[in-house]
Amino acid sequence: MLRQIALAMTLAFAPVMASAQVEIDVTRGRTDPMPIAIPDYVSETDADLGGEISGVIETDLRNSGLLAPIGEEAFIENITNINVTPRFADWRVIGARVLLAGEVVDLGDGRVQINTRLWDVVGNQQVASVAYKTPRENWRRAAHKVSDFVYTQLTGEAGYFDSRLVYVGETGPKTDRKKQLVIMDQDGYNPQTLTQGLPYNVLTPRFSPNEQEITYLALFEDRPAKVYLFNIETGVQREVGDFPGMTFAPRFTPDGDRLLVSFARNGNSDVAYLDPISGRLQRLTSNPAIDVSPSMSPRGDKIAFASDRGGSQQVYVMNADGSDQRRITFGQGTYGTPVWSPRGDLIAFTRQHKGKFYIGVVAPDGSGERLLTESYLVEGPTWSPNGRVLAFHREEYPGGPVRLFAIDLTGQNLRRIQTPTEASDPAWSPRLN
Amino acid sequence: MKLTKLGTLGAVASMALLAACSTTPEEDIVVVEEPVIEEPVVSGIEVAKMELEQNVGNRVFYGYDQYNLTADAQAVLRRQAAFMMMPENMDYNFRIAGNADERGTREYNLALGERRAEAAKSFLVGLGVSPARISVVSYGKERPIDPRSTPEAWAKNRNGTTTIIDPEMDMF
Numbered sequence: 001m002l003r004q005i006a007l008a009m010t011l012a013f014a015p016v017m018a019s020a021q022v023e024i025d026v027t028r029g030r031t032d033p034m035p036i037a038i039p040d041y042v043s044e045t046d047a048d049l050g051g052e053i054s055g056v057i058e059t060d061l062r063n064s065g066l067l068a069p070i071g072e073e074a075f076i077e078n079i080t081n082i083n084v085t086p087r088f089a090d091w092r093v094i095g096a097r098v099l100l101a102g103e104v105v106d107l108g109d110g111r112v113q114i115n116t117r118l119w120d121v122v123g124n125q126q127v128a129s130v131a132y133k134t135p136r137e138n139w140r141r142a143a144h145k146v147s148d149f150v151y152t153q154l155t156g157e158a159g160y161f162d163s164r165l166v167y168v169g170e171t172g173p174k175t176d177r178k179k180q181l182v183i184m185d186q187d188g189y190n191p192q193t194l195t196q197g198l199p200y201n202v203l204t205p206r207f208s209p210n211e212q213e214i215t216y217l218a219l220f221e222d223r224p225a226k227v228y229l230f231n232i233e234t235g236v237q238r239e240v241g242d243f244p245g246m247t248f249a250p251r252f253t254p255d256g257d258r259l260l261v262s263f264a265r266n267g268n269s270d271v272a273y274l275d276p277i278s279g280r281l282q283r284l285t286s287n288p289a290i291d292v293s294p295s296m297s298p299r300g301d302k303i304a305f306a307s308d309r310g311g312s313q314q315v316y317v318m319n320a321d322g323s324d325q326r327r328i329t330f331g332q333g334t335y336g337t338p339v340w341s342p343r344g345d346l347i348a349f350t351r352q353h354k355g356k357f358y359i360g361v362v363a364p365d366g367s368g369e370r371l372l373t374e375s376y377l378v379e380g381p382t383w384s385p386n387g388r389v390l391a392f393h394r395e396e397y398p399g400g401p402v403r404l405f406a407i408d409l410t411g412q413n414l415r416r417i418q419t420p421t422e423a424s425d426p427a428w429s430p431r432l433n
Numbered sequence: 434m435k436l437t438k439l440g441t442l443g444a445v446a447s448m449a450l451l452a453a454c455s456t457t458p459e460e461d462i463v464v465v466e467e468p469v470i471e472e473p474v475v476s477g478i479e480v481a482k483m484e485l486e487q488n489v490g491n492r493v494f495y496g497y498d499q500y501n502l503t504a505d506a507q508a509v510l511r512r513q514a515a516f517m518m519m520p521e522n523m524d525y526n527f528r529i530a531g532n533a534d535e536r537g538t539r540e541y542n543l544a545l546g547e548r549r550a551e552a553a554k555s556f557l558v559g560l561g562v563s564p565a566r567i568s569v570v571s572y573g574k575e576r577p578i579d580p581r582s583t584p585e586a587w588a589k590n591r592n593g594t595t596t597i598i599d600p601e602m603d604m605f
Contacts, residue, residue, distance in 0.1 A: 174580035201575065203539060217543075222528070222598075224570050225543065246547055246571055249540040262544065264571070267500075267551030269544035290544040306541065313541055336538035350538050376582075379538055398582030425539070 022098060022120045022127060024066050024154045026388055028410065033068035034154065036061060037096040037121075039079045040072070041114070042103035049136075050104050053114065053143045057100065059187060060147035060161045063406075065413030066154070070096055082117055091121040098127065100150060104139075111135050114142045118153055128153050140189065141432075160384035161186060164429040165391065166205045166214055169193060170402060170422040179424075181205055181216060181230065186428075188418040194230060195237070204380070204425050205230075208252045211429040215240075215250040215259055227261050229276055241279035249293045250274070251339075253300060260294035260303065271305050271322075284322035295339045295347075296320070302364065304328075304338035304347050315349055317364055328366035337380050340364075342430075343387035346409075350379045350392075359392050361409065372411045376400070380424070385431040391417060393424040481522055482597050489516045493553055495591040498537070500549045502556055506593075510553060513595055514560035526598045529553050531571045532578075534587035539573060546571030553593040568598070 024034055038058045041050035061067040077090040082101040091099050102116040111133055118127040130149045134142040141162060148159030169182040169191075179201035184191040195202050198218075203225075205216035214230045218239070224246035230237045240259065241247060249262040259274040263281060271294045273282040285291040289309030296303050304317050310327060313334040318325040329335045333353025340347055341361075351358040351371065357378045360371040377395035384391070384406075391406045402424045404417040417426070485491050490513070493506035502510065516522060531550030533542035550569040558564045578594075579586035 174577055177575070179575075203575070219572065219575055220570070222570070223568075224547075245569075246543065248543050262540065264544060264547040267548045267555070269547065290541065290548065292540045292544050293538075306538075308541075334537075334541075336541050352537070355536075377535070399580075 022123060022154065023156070026066065026155045026157060026410075031066070033066055034097045035070055035095050036067045036098045036100060036150075037070045037075065037091055037094070038100045039075060042080060042082060042101075043105075045106045046104060046112075049112070049139060050102075053102065053104060053139060053146075054100075056140055056143035056187070057147050057150070060144060061150060063187070063413075063415060064151065065408055066151070070094060082115060086119055086121070088119070088121045088124045091119075096121050098154070100146075102146070106136075107133065112139060112142075114139070114146065116146050116149065118150060140185070144186070157388070158386045158431065160386045160389060160428075160431070162432050163385050164211070164432070165382075165404075165417070165426050166194075166207065166429070167393075167404060167419065167423045167426040168202055168205065169419065170424060177201065179203060179219075181214065182419070182423070183214075183232070184419070191420055194232070194235070198237070204249065206251050206382075206427045207429045209254055209256040209430055211432060213252075213256075214427075215252060217248050217250065224264070227259065227274060240274055240276050241281065243281070247274065247281075251295055253296050254298050255300060260296060262292045262294065271303070284318070285325065293337050297340045297364070298342055298344045302340075304340055304364070306336045306338060306349075308334075315347065315362070317347075328364065329362060329369065330366070331369065339381055339383065341383050341387040342385060346387075348381040348383065348390055350381065359390060359407070361390075370411070372409070373405075373407050373414055377402075378405075380426070382426050382428045384428050391426040391428055393426060477521070478525070478597060478599055481525060485513070485516060485595065485597060489513055491595045492592045494588060495549050495593070497534070497587070497591065498545070499591075500545065500552045502552060506553075507556065510556045511560065514557050514562050517557065517562045517566065524600065526566045526568070526600070528568045528570060528596050528598050530576070530594045530596070531569070532576055532590055532592050532594065533574045534590040535574045535577065535582065536587060537574060539575075543571050543573035546573045549591075549593050553595070 038054050041053045043050035058069045062069050074094045077087050079101050082103045099119040099121050105113045113133045115131045117129040120127050132142045144162040147161035151159035163186045166183045168179045170177055170179055172178045180193050181195040181202040182191050182193050200218040200220050203217040205214050212232055216228055217225050218228045219225045225248050227240045227247045227250040246264040247261050250259045261274045262269045269290045271285045271291045287309050289307050291307045294303050294305040301320055302317055306313050307316050314327050315329040315335045315338045316325050316327050335349050335351050337350045338347045346361040348361050351360055356374050358371045358374045359378050359381050362369040375394050376397050378392050381390045381392045388409050389406050393402055394405045395402050402422045404423045404426050407414045490509040493509050529550040531546030533545045554567045554569055577590040579589045
């Protein structure tokens with residue numbers, strides 16, 4: 001259905017490691033964004049494409065909150081050949097700290113080569129360079145890869161710009177909502193509805209680790225809701241397992257071999273593994289309380305879940321075999337939807353207290369709880385593949401539209417993710433291959 | 434109870450008359466006052482559905498984050514049990530849908546809705562209704578009957594709703 005176009009990457013220039021002089025610390029809140037100049041990519045044959053590529057990179061880097069692109073009207077030097085050392089003083093004087101100079105070369109076979117050099121205009125040296133060959137129609141992905149390159153060079157960490165989001169597109173009145181699965185690029189481009197005309201509503205989609213499959217909940221009118229699998233390549237969707245009751249809250253294990261789910265039986269919900277091939281359930285909790293929303297640590301040794309066994313709903317962590325179940329949140333109100341960071345060091349959650357919802361994070365041992373954002377409704381955090389950003393859905397005021405938002409782990413840089421319809425339940429893909 | 438049934442039958446009969454009028458030979462006179470009812474059929478199940486919704490009570494309501502049955506809810510369920518066990522209704526099966534208000538996370542509310550619907554089912558079974566006749570679904574917070582975001586609307590949306598399963602539509 002959606003073609004995965006392989007992106008040929010060539011190291012036309014040997015990458016040079018960043019000098020310590022130009023560096024962004026992503027762990028600090030309220031860092032002033034680093035000024036960056038991104039002139040239109042030089043192109044002899046395709047000036048429009050050059051401008052579009054620099055535009056995508058500029059948007060990515062601005063949205064990261066770590067970089068502040070400078071308006072091109074301030075530029076003094078006109079870059080016409082990226083293999084000539086720029087006039088650093090011309091860029092320093094307009095306030096730039098780094099300069100991204102690039103060109104796009106038509107290879108004549110339907111492909112383009114996108115060459116990029118990142119310059120430290122204060123240290124008067126090249127930070128690094130990179131080149132990508134790609135089919136021309138795939139230029140947008142290549143531009144996101146350049147954004148990832150810049151992010152990595154300046155922060156020392158992997159980026160998240162070459163990734164996608166799935167979410168639930170919502171239409172119709174609240175009493176009769178239609179909810180469909182939509183996939184789009186991380187920056188909101190190329191939205192495509194994947195589940196047109198299916199006889200159920202889609203809820204809580206999540207990516208497989210290889211980002212080729214999505215698991216979600218199918219909500220039916222006339223029978224209990226069921227966990228489904230959807231293959232992005234083929235567009236084939238299927239129900240997993242054959243049970244009398246509801247299976248829900250699905251999430252892949254980090255190895256992608258199994259699903260973690262909740263299943264409801266006679267008024268009691270417990271957490272279990274669900275084997276997508278055999279359809280067999282393997283129970284992990286057997287508590288008379290509601291146990292929901294399992295999420296496995298990236299190492300595969302622990303599972304976080306939400307339970308109201310202590311009276312109010314809180315986050316618990318247990319071993320991968322269900323042993324040693326212990327509570328890790330103790331604040332007022334309720335805690336739900338725990339989701340383990342891909343870095344393994346934090347668990348994001350939805351907290352509800354005194355008429356408001358919050359998105360927060362806590363260490364797996366329960367220490368260091370931090371609330372990042374609040375609203376009338378914020379729910380269902382999902383991590384960027386590098387574990388630095390959380391996306392979620394938000395209803396700003398009672399009865400208001402449901403929309404996607406993202407916020408940095410620092411609690412800074414709250415921003416809306418544009419979608420063509422109202423939207424909920426975002427799930428970030430892993431980094432694309 | 435009887436009055437409602439008669440009233441409904443009367444209304445349907447008059448619509449049948451209108452439908453008959455529109456099939457008279459004078460085809461150039463088009464009457465568009467009423468929507469054309471193709472086959473007005475008052476089957477037993479339609480009467481039973483109306484009876485359940487209007488006289489017995491098809492909904493019970495729950496407190497915030499609660500699934501226990503209030504005295505009001507129990508009274509409704511007693512009437513539902515009696516209705517389910519009436520000889521003319523013994524062929525019908527029923528579905529209880531558990532619902533939650535919007536003040537909770539999606540996944541927790543799905544579990545809560547299931548728990549509410551099961552609580553209602555258990556009560557009905559305790560009164561003698563065969564468990565095989567009652568199926569349970571949860572819609573969580575997905576199907577509010579009142580779209581507003583007010584305490585009054587939330588109270589309505591925390592419910593268990595009983596419907597008669599149409600035997601012809603029931604594939605499960």
